[in-house]
Amino acid sequence: MNADRTNTLLNVSDLEVSYQKLKVLFGVSVYVKKGENVVLVGRNGAGKTTLFRTIAGFIKKGKGNIVYKGKEIDRLEAYEVAQRGLKYIPQDKQVFSDLTVRENLELGSYATKDHEWDTVLVHFPKLKTLLDRKAGNLSGGERQMLLITMALLGRPELVLMDEPTEGLAPQLVKELKDAFKEINRHTTLFIIEQNLPLTAEVADRVYSMKEGKIVAETTARDDIKEMVFEKYL
Amino acid sequence: MNLNLWITSLVYGLSMSGVLFLVSVGISIGFGLMRIVNMEQMVYYTFGAYMAYTIVTSTGSFLLGIIAAVAVAAALGIIVETQLLRRVYSREMMFTMVVTFSVFLIGIGIIQYIWGLDPKPVASPMETMIRIVRVKVPLYRLLIFAVAILVYIGIQLLLNRTIMGKAIRAGIENPNNVQGLGINIYKIFTIMFVIASGIAGLGGALYAPLIMVGPYMGWDMLLFAFITVILGGLGSIKGTMVSALILGQVMALGGTLWAPLAYIAPFIVMFLVILVKPTGLFGVRGTAFGFES
Amino acid sequence: MNKKVKTVLGPFILVVLLSISRYLFSSKMTFITEIAIYSLFVMGNNILYGYLGMVSFGQPFYLSIGAWTSAIFLAYIGHNPILAMLLGIAGGVITGFVLGPFFIRLRGDYFALINAALCAIGVFVFQKLLIGITRGEDGLWFRTQMSRVRLLDIRLPNNFFFFVMIIFFIVLVLYSHMNNSVLGSSFKALKVNERKMRFLGFDTFRIRWIGFILASALSSLSGSLYALNLGFVNPSLGETHRAAEVLVATLLGGSGTVYGPFFGALGFLGIKDLVSRWVTRWELVVGVITLIVMFRFSKGIWGGIRKVSLKIYDRDERSAGRCGRQRS
Numbered sequence: 001m002n003a004d005r006t007n008t009l010l011n012v013s014d015l016e017v018s019y020q021k022l023k024v025l026f027g028v029s030v031y032v033k034k035g036e037n038v039v040l041v042g043r044n045g046a047g048k049t050t051l052f053r054t055i056a057g058f059i060k061k062g063k064g065n066i067v068y069k070g071k072e073i074d075r076l077e078a079y080e081v082a083q084r085g086l087k088y089i090p091q092d093k094q095v096f097s098d099l100t101v102r103e104n105l106e107l108g109s110y111a112t113k114d115h116e117w118d119t120v121l122v123h124f125p126k127l128k129t130l131l132d133r134k135a136g137n138l139s140g141g142e143r144q145m146l147l148i149t150m151a152l153l154g155r156p157e158l159v160l161m162d163e164p165t166e167g168l169a170p171q172l173v174k175e176l177k178d179a180f181k182e183i184n185r186h187t188t189l190f191i192i193e194q195n196l197p198l199t200a201e202v203a204d205r206v207y208s209m210k211e212g213k214i215v216a217e218t219t220a221r222d223d224i225k226e227m228v229f230e231k232y233l
Numbered sequence: 234m235n236l237n238l239w240i241t242s243l244v245y246g247l248s249m250s251g252v253l254f255l256v257s258v259g260i261s262i263g264f265g266l267m268r269i270v271n272m273e274q275m276v277y278y279t280f281g282a283y284m285a286y287t288i289v290t291s292t293g294s295f296l297l298g299i300i301a302a303v304a305v306a307a308a309l310g311i312i313v314e315t316q317l318l319r320r321v322y323s324r325e326m327m328f329t330m331v332v333t334f335s336v337f338l339i340g341i342g343i344i345q346y347i348w349g350l351d352p353k354p355v356a357s358p359m360e361t362m363i364r365i366v367r368v369k370v371p372l373y374r375l376l377i378f379a380v381a382i383l384v385y386i387g388i389q390l391l392l393n394r395t396i397m398g399k400a401i402r403a404g405i406e407n408p409n410n411v412q413g414l415g416i417n418i419y420k421i422f423t424i425m426f427v428i429a430s431g432i433a434g435l436g437g438a439l440y441a442p443l444i445m446v447g448p449y450m451g452w453d454m455l456l457f458a459f460i461t462v463i464l465g466g467l468g469s470i471k472g473t474m475v476s477a478l479i480l481g482q483v484m485a486l487g488g489t490l491w492a493p494l495a496y497i498a499p500f501i502v503m504f505l506v507i508l509v510k511p512t513g514l515f516g517v518r519g520t521a522f523g524f525e526s
Numbered sequence: 527m528n529k530k531v532k533t534v535l536g537p538f539i540l541v542v543l544l545s546i547s548r549y550l551f552s553s554k555m556t557f558i559t560e561i562a563i564y565s566l567f568v569m570g571n572n573i574l575y576g577y578l579g580m581v582s583f584g585q586p587f588y589l590s591i592g593a594w595t596s597a598i599f600l601a602y603i604g605h606n607p608i609l610a611m612l613l614g615i616a617g618g619v620i621t622g623f624v625l626g627p628f629f630i631r632l633r634g635d636y637f638a639l640i641n642a643a644l645c646a647i648g649v650f651v652f653q654k655l656l657i658g659i660t661r662g663e664d665g666l667w668f669r670t671q672m673s674r675v676r677l678l679d680i681r682l683p684n685n686f687f688f689f690v691m692i693i694f695f696i697v698l699v700l701y702s703h704m705n706n707s708v709l710g711s712s713f714k715a716l717k718v719n720e721r722k723m724r725f726l727g728f729d730t731f732r733i734r735w736i737g738f739i740l741a742s743a744l745s746s747l748s749g750s751l752y753a754l755n756l757g758f759v760n761p762s763l764g765e766t767h768r769a770a771e772v773l774v775a776t777l778l779g780g781s782g783t784v785y786g787p788f789f790g791a792l793g794f795l796g797i798k799d800l801v802s803r804w805v806t807r808w809e810l811v812v813g814v815i816t817l818i819v820m821f822r823f824s825k826g827i828w829g830g831i832r833k834v835s836l837k838i839y840d841r842d843e844r845s846a847g848r849c850g851r852q853r854s
Binding site: 317326328331337339341342343345459463508 | 575579581628632634635636638639640642643644646647650654766767770773777809810811812813814816817820821
């Protein structure tokens, strides 16, 4: 694992996390380099979401440390982590349903002082036509687009996405996949994904998680396919 | 019953609604935004009433009394929020409930220490009576209601017209996602908390001339405020206003029919409402720690 | 140690210690009686709070059900105090049985508050609506109506003390048995993860209902004994203020344990007794203590005692050269 570490954006080492007495992460170490698209696979309950939520500052770690852009971030509150340009998009696809799409984006701008919506809306032009719709009335795919767009405000350097394509129609998955590739040109991505063909196609590197530990890591394209199918299934 | 009684009862009910709204809006916000059952709101209410007593007795100015009440209540709110509540937001609801209840008890203890146990009267700021359809009613009671309406409009403007308000509405729906955007939700909590405690202090000061101010005045009001919030639905300011209007009239009418009913009628209403419709009249959707959705 | 022996031995030791202290501090006899009676009340609340994780702000209502049932029986119908007590328990069981299905399906905050409302309504009913029967604020006196019971004339304070000790012993044994049984485990499991319990095929509704009835029965038993002890009942027994006290006592002793409630009652009444000597009101002290307990000693007094004794136990074992600890 001690491969070329220049340009490391995020470095998590020996992370341990417990819920009360129940330990769920057992010394997890992962790193993400600038510009990469890293995918994390693993079964339900393997600790993937816990890992992401801990990195994003929603869960307090037990042991280990999390270094982002050369600074420890594991003691920061979630909003401070976000302010430093590390955004997390949770699994539940919850937009602020009581607010309109425009108001949702305004909140994103308020948080980041980034008011140039055009540069982020370019990935999902469809949203421009929905600005005055209540976010609660959007479809699942549209919500995911809105969440990604909001996360991209403020030009984050690293975006963590928790199962962004879960429950979406194949057409939408394809659309998102193209968007990921586009976004990946200027933003580093770290994605939890259950969709294996998609993983094999977009990932530069894949981590596989099992029972709170990283059990495999690979970079070669063929290996990704192989690993994804063998170790994960 | 004649017209005279009806109108008197109506006005009494409106003033009661005003007070109920002012003291329970903070609990509603606490429920909705911070996901805590903040029982210590009644400390600010009681302190507000006592500040009105102290200032009115020493200076004779009711307006000064109100300003002092709001200022002291808000200051207490800052202290409690930043020093204590901030540590318990992520704990389960039972925990915060008992913690805020302890703060309430401590508040009562401090009040007893400062002002003693005896109930204190507060001089009425105005004796003006106005006529509504030939019936004379005290203007002051109507003013309380007017103030409550103004506060309601103010809160609605804050929530719907300002970016801060939008962040609060978003926070009521999902506090974690607001943080995820990079918004310091704790700052928002503090601001809302201070507003809420100030309003509770205002409620106490306005109510003070109509009752005897005593250390235990928060007990009954605590339950009334919870009835208001529950009837209106968690986190809904509009619901809180509507249920305050209903409960004010229920209390006034009950009291007109048979005096003890004024006290118990709201409990009966609450009992029935929880049993029949546990989400209240205007329940808002929302997920968060502490609640099973 | 055999579990069955332990179930009986613990309560036995406690009751014997209490009986000894009754002779060591003979002036404190009524105080010890009260601690035992109050412990029963706290034990009821402990089932809700400690085992099931439900906060109720209306426990005094169930206390007053027991007290009023016994009092009304003794004042108007019969003379046998033991029968009065059994009727009091029955009143609590019926109350829990009837209200349970409506209450326990409510979410935590609503459960707490509907109990508070019930408590207020209860005081109103006993104070105002039934004033013809309950005599309102004056209270219902019935000491002279109580008859002598064979074997133990509990009208005498000394005999009443032993009567309470016997009841306390029986209840403690049952409580300890509950704690070690499937029921106790399912209560605790329910508190941690209700959904999982349901998936595992447990009827969570019924478990909670049983807990609710047990809590109600224990509270009303305590209420009955209060009534018998004082010889009269008045509506202030069911006041909402007391709901706070019993919660504090539960926390103070250590919630979710068998002996926690006793230490909670001892600690709370003891502190109140001491505090009332130099401060007239207890709110400030109780509030501060609760906060300290909540933040620093979440396991309460009994938790603290257990922790210390386990440490000593461990050290003994290690010095004896045995490895592998056994804790039960």
